[in-house]
Amino acid sequence: MHRRIPSSLFNSLAIAGLLASATPALADVTLYTTREPGLIQPILDAFTKDTGVQANTVFVKDGLLERVRAEGEKSPADVLMTVDIGNLIDLVQGGVTQPVESQVLNEAIPANLRDAENNHWYALSLRDRVAYVAKEIDVDTITYEDFADPKWKGKVCIRSGQHPYNTAMVAAMIAHDGAEATEQWLRGVKANLGRKATGGDRDVARDILGGICDIGIANAYYVGRMKNAKPGTDNYKWGEAIKVVRPTFANDKSKGTHVNVSGAAVAKHAPNKQDALKLLEYLVSDKAQSLYAKANYEYPVKAGIELDPVVASFGELIIDPLPLTEIAKHRKHASELVDKVGFDN
Template sequence: MRTLLLASLMGATALPALAEEVNVYSHRQPELLKPLTDAFTEATGITVNTAYVDKGMVERLKAEGDRSPADLIMTVDVARLGEVKDAGVTQPVESEALNVVPEALRDADRNWFGLTTRARIVYASKERVAEGEVTTYEDLADPKWKGRICTRPFTHDYNVALTAAHLAHHGPEETKAWLEGIKANLAKQPEGGDRDQVKAIWAGECDISLGNTYYMGQMLADDEQKDWAESVDIVFPVFDGGGTHVNVSGVALAAASPNKDAALKLIEFLVGDEAQKIYAETNHEFPVSDHVERSELVTSWGEFTPDAMSLSEISALRPEALTLIEEVNFDG
């Protein structure tokens, strides 16, 4: 009996350990994350499985409930990060390593953390817009821009977040008037994405547009879009009494994470120097870590002062911001 028991124990210890893995639900295309996940796997031996969930992230996680295989949620925009938190499909994370993320760029309850930042800037025609002609977001409602502005729909998350930031600075009455002013200045009905607006400037359909900084890097790397990019300057507007609006790509730990320890290792890796350098070089984004420099291309776009408004506060105002956008029928 003793011999059989010893043999059984020895056999159990001889079994190979199960390989660690992390399952990621991502709003971002897997190819954008692959350089990061490959580096993490090489450093730790932990496999990363990425599922691209373009739409219905919250609905999917709620439907899966406690059986969900998701460990991490990776997405862009504070609105989407706030959405998954508010839906109760995330959980708070305590880790000193994550304190490298500035307080303004992480959830006050530590349910999500920014991984990179991007500024919501103005693309301005090199030929038709003078230097210093636009300096603030409030300027966009000035009648001097009548018939000169292009934008993607304002109901898009990027513009909802910008509107929520304006709301945080100025309140609902001024924000509604601001939205009405910009709408009156549009050259055409909102449509397409940020790069489409730069194409419209290149084609002479408008003179300025709103966009995220990293699109400049993407356009310059594209043979067709390079001409669009070279037709505009990047302008970093500010809020009156504030700075330039920044948004984030971020990560949250799923509420039902089956591989919590491995998932935490990946979050900590993503805010570390190696991953932050990869973000800076390949995605043309600003690192959240002060330890990592911007890429040469991103540095060439110039310096700016990020708005100090907490993204948690901005996220909380997004429903009211969307209501105001719909009240003025901005996209109609």
């Protein structure tokens, strides 16, 4: 026996259906990222709230280039986000990005921190490679070259020379001082190591607290995380054991500090190119840049953004004006030199 739907209910259902079909669906943009999604989720939530565009994240820990290549024209990726200038350049050279025209991006991001020639990639936040110095040591200025000074023998800590953070720094050294001087510098730093080049950047602070070394090279934003950690935790203790000194290159008149970046590009086959561009432009807005600064302790790529108090305490950041594209040209040679001197052995 079939139950007859009352006409009033039928009409109500029909009207509801019409209303649902008339309501525009929330637009989507798909972000492939090598960054832990939790680090940028507050920014993406703000983007969705402010623009009505839903940002969907796909975490790709390794092999971002290979994945997007394999997906080809059917790739759902709209935006590709990663850390390290080398990784950004690899995406461009791998043929999985496309250029975009944006006055917003070009005005917000200095030319040396974006693909000023072809408009493929853009830096979104900065990571300055700094000196961690034991709090009790009287050092207020230092050059990158100083880490090879024999006076620091047995007192330097650093992570693997083949880590992208350090490969980029060595590449910058080649650009500034030449390959021969950089090779000798690597040998000098290796001779000064207090323990094997290994671990992570926070391990440098840990080992300074433990008396294994007095100084080290690491990213500044980790100090923001450590010093803002809950008092009494290991991270807090490590952060309290050190001070930050921003190194410069000895022969650089600008007295700039080497920076690496987190950045992004629009995917070559982006199904939603306009929303992809909208996301990139949002990521350099004052609101998003402030979130980068206060949630992740990274340095904003856009001028005039208020910093986290811990990061602000490090003093003014003068950025090495050498274009990142110039530094990236020396990455392969930098990696070869690291192996040649047996830096990680």
